[in-house]
Amino acid sequence: MDAPLFSAASVRRRQRRWIPRPFYTLRVRLIISVALVHVVLMGLFTWEAVERQSHELRLEMVNQGRSLASMMVVASTNALLAEDLASLAEVTRRVGVREDVAYGEVVDMRGFVLASTREGRVGRMVGPMIERNDRFPLAADDRVLDLREDVLIGKDRVGFVLLGLSTINLDNALVDTRNRGIQYILLALVIGSVAAWLLSLAVTRNLRDLTQAAKKIGAGDLNVRVNVPGQDETGTLARAFNLMAASLQRSSRQMEQEHRKRTEAERLACVGEMAASIAHEIRNPMVALINSVKLLEDSQLPAGDRAAVVDIVNTESSRLQRILDDFLMFSRLPMPKLESGDLKTLVEQTIGLIGQDPRYGEGVQFECRYEADNHCRFDSDLMRQVLLNLIMNAIQAINGEGKLIIRLQREQDHLNVSIVDSGRGIPEDMVSEVTKPFFTSRKDGTGLGLPVVQRILAQHGTALSITSLEGYGTEMAFDLEVTSDE
Template identity: 45%
Template sequence: MSADSGTHPAGSGDTDPRVPLTRTLRFRLIMSVALVHALLMGVFVWHALTTESERLRTDTQNRAEALSVLLSVATTNAVLTEDLGSLAEVIDRVGRHPDVTHAQIIDRRGFVLAGTEAEAVGRAVVEAAAGASSREDLLLRLRRDIEVSGNVVGEVYLEMSMAQMHGLLAARRNQALIFILFAMAIGGVVAWLISLHITRDLHAMTAAASRVGQGDLSVRVGVNARDEIGHLAAGFNSMVKSLEALSAEARDEHAKRIEAERLSYAGQLAAHMAHEIRNPLSAVINSVKLLERAELASRDRSQLVDIINGETQRLQRILQGFLDSARTQELRLETADASSLVEQVVRLACRDSEAGERIRVHLDFHKRPCPVVHDADQLRQVIWNLVLNAIQAMPEGGRLTISTDPRGERVRFTVQDTGEGFPRHLLSFATEPFYTGRRSGIGLGLVIVQRILSQHGTRLEIDSREGQGTRMSFELDMG
């Protein structure tokens, strides 16, 4: 299964680097199979070893029993006759048995008539204290009476080593461990192959989903199997197909809505323009009509000419501002520290403004340079407008604070004043064209700021409290 369009590699089979290894489906599947293998093999091996151990123990016990019975029967006459030569010969042959570590023939008095340890012959014996030997657990001790007609005439004592049995069991245990490891390895490989098959399809779907998330609704995944993954792939394709259809509908609806909004906006803008230019134009028209009167005094005529000049200049500013707000310039981005640019603009604005002398400027730049990606001319325009707005908001003077603050991969610029602040009901219209709280303003400064910031991939944030001041902020990508 693979995504059948687009340029993203899909179904590569590699673990998604964003998912920790221990959380991957492949890892969990391999671990599950390996653990199940280990558990099942462990139980099986434990059972087999226990059975084998029991069988070997029983075999050894039976052999020892058989040997002791044989020994007691074979030595009965020799015990009765105290035929030490025969007994020594029998014991010698028994002692050659690899498992026999100790053997004795004891008469009714408790004297050793023959034994694998020659120094014990002719002496009486007593039991050793329990645990006297460090090899206690490796020894099987047997004693059997030598009986004639129900009368005990002697005793056979046998010590057989279980070391061979323990060695055999240890070998079996080691073999079993190797089997377990082998089974785990085989299981792991099989699990890896299965997980490769499953996760390859899942990876293809993940890649396709990622591309869907990026807006590419033309992507499809191949349906290679009839299992759950196949059904999922088919469902995915069906879902994307539906999304594509819905997206096309939404696009059409959006275009229609944008067109309607554009027309509405143009209407509103025209209305605003008409409203804005109607008053100065009316003043100009009226003044021109009055200038036609011959009886007009020269002082009044001069006043009318001043009015005409003032209103036409206002009309020119309105038109220039409108053109500036509407014009979109191509950005010439660069990466540089903007502190000096900001400082330069602030000084210039304060110097050119009448109220600038009453403003206390505080520059709070970050200690280290903060290079940001920006168009210097456009950023200068943004800072200029924001600072000018702030100065104009403090006609009686106040404190103007400009700061830069790195935040992750961005740098936050803030222009804060202690001026009048926005009335709450006007705050939401602050960036709308021709909304202004000042009589001399034309309401296009923040519109231009918003347009430039939008080109930089950011937006203006306004926090204002009436009577306390306004804080305007925006963020730029760090270079």
Template identity: 50%
Template sequence: MSQSESGNLAILLPKTANKSSGFTHTLRFRLMLSVALVHVVLMGIFVAVAVREQSDKIQAELYSRGRSLVALTAVASTNALLTEDLGALAEIIHRVKSQPEVVYCEIIDSRGRVLGTTYPERLGKVLPLLAAQSEHFPLPPGDHVLDLQERIRIADQTIGIVTIGLSTVRMDSALAKTWRDGLFFILTALIVGSGAAWVLSLVTTRGLRNMMEAASKISQGNLDVRVPANSQDEVGMLATAFNHMVASLKQASEDAAQEHERRNQAERLACVGEMSAMIAHEIRNPLSAIINSVNLLGGDTLNQEDRSQVISILNNESGRLSRILGDFLEFAKMRESQLTRANLKVLIEEIANMLYQDHQAGKRLRLAIHCAPDAQMAVFDHDQMRQVLWNLMLNALQSMPEGGELSVMTRRAGEKIMVHIADTGCGIAPDFQKEIIKPFVSSRKGGTGLGLAIVQRILVQHGTQLSIKSTQHVGTEVSFQLNGIH
């Protein structure tokens, strides 16, 4: 398969993901995240429900025990309250205070006088209740005492009030421990779920990973790659379809390559025929002149002056024939460019000086060379660029037989160096500008028509091409670009 075919494949096939892209952008990560989040959400809901149920249960038990205790205290203190037996009331208060979670206990009579309390400084005084009213869960923030009240009644008459405070610290600690255990279980579920998701993602995306690697190889031109299709799920079906697609693509590529080769062969044959006809046409005139000159020299009818003219014709036509064949060989056997860093300004000045000294127009020519300071160093093949500049500048001089101005300018355009060669010659006809770079097309009598064709081939190897702007009777400007050096 040719390089052009493999290049087309690289364009047609989708590119695989860049290895440097983040793991968070992959299907494997999204699958892992989904499974892990499901584990965390489910475990979080379970823990929240469990803690809620335990909290309700503990609160109900504490409230029930407190109600029982305050009711028993009210019954036990009825007689002592009627007789204002402070000793009996103190004994009752002491027994209640010894119960678990009891913070305080207080008994007051109907007049609001404290007759029994866990706070000695309140005893015998008329003071407000420690709790204004009974409390229920949930308690206000920062409050860790559940206050319960019970009226002491005789025949529907209230003779006193019992108030008991129960501490919720142990209950709060138990609930906090339950929450910590729940968070531990959530973290454990996250770790276990992530591990399970990782294994699941490996199994699920293995086939997709194989297809990504295969697509990368296909984009490089390898159409013999295949993807294992061992599973019977959707990924396995996709792998089978992928293999069929690659097989069809390989067959189509081979057919296209064969068709491309047949077309190239036909084009080469057509090109050979066309160029052979052009070469035959170009060499017919000088060859006829050479044959006639040889025949004349072989006779005895020529005097010395005529013989000298015939010999001059023979030399001129032989030289012309040699130039035609030399240009053709140069065009047909163009070597690969050897790109190096070089000074473009030095090369331009050298060629301009040679042309100015040798050209017949001589002093009637005006040369103007301007190379910007940042547009002098470039990357090019020195010998090939010499030939390009020589041909272009020579063509410009030959278009000004009576003299004129030749200007050569270089300037920087981003990363590129632009080269402009302009003259004030006769110009090129508009309908002839697109044809002039074709082989064996020349507007100058005696020209081979290969000069600009050779220039164009050299510039293509440098990654650029020739641009021509011309106005008849005003002048012509040709330009091209090279890679610059900072």
């Protein structure tokens, strides 16, 4: 089944890309959290206060309006019966002087305005009459609370009064309350942020000390300790950190002691093995040389025998020289001088040198496969030694007629070097042993060829890889860092 295009992990990664990096810090998160709590609580408190004040002010305005309308009814009843316009005008004038009154009118049963606080209304029809009193909330564009009160004589209605109360002061009071609430919210935001910042300083300061100490331990300084007093979580964490650091320090000392002991033991074992190997390798040539010298001391030795003995001396001397050269090469490898070069040229030069070696078998068929660009970084002298050892090992493994493939293959930023032979192969249980010093299956070998190759490749930042199938052949490969040919 194909993987989903938008997995949960990918969604989380995309979400994190949109989060600015400072928001990952504990200090910023703590400040934002405390500030948001303050803002939300103060916002809820302000909203409730505004709603409560709005309800109270509206209820008070309605009650005052009804009381004022009732007072107008009482004051205008007799004047309305007597059609005393002057008295009715005085009633409306007294009502109109109040700040929150938008208008006040006295209307007879016919619908004519007998008295009004608004100019030009007296004597006119009142127009559409108010059937019921307004209730809050008013329409969005309505700023007047309209009230109506009938003038009754017994059960008979002789007229009615109209009263309009302006809600501008009410709205202004509510706006002032909202503005004060916003100011309180901003003040709570500032106070909450400062309090959260101070709290974060107390918390993150200790965490910063712990982080710096952890970095020092990661860099290898196991003597570092943190001093975080207190019984809170950070103090407990600091004490646990110090215990961990002390334990790491003890473990490190023990590991260093064990490493020194193991290194010394390995060094002594290596010295003993090397001494035994040297003694073993030079014993036979030395015995042959000693015997040959004794024979040469005999003046009666025939000329033919003398020539044979001299030949033995030369052969064994050359053998001793080769053994010493191998040991010196293994123990004193020069520092590599890595430079960019064409490995193809070096391979062809090495094949040319091998063609002049008497040990080279004429039945070996070379096949070289190169890339268009074979430039990489290597030390030419040391890499020539590597190629010589590997190719000669392959020729000796073929032991007669066979095929040897040298392949250079580019793989991204590396050039893979592979030498494949069709020889007898290496037994599976011996593949991991052939690169160890002094291990050899040949009578005339020192067991240092492949160890030298391995050490040279390690200086080039790579390693030898061996793949072998007994009876079919062996492939030895390694990688080198590619470079541009410019």
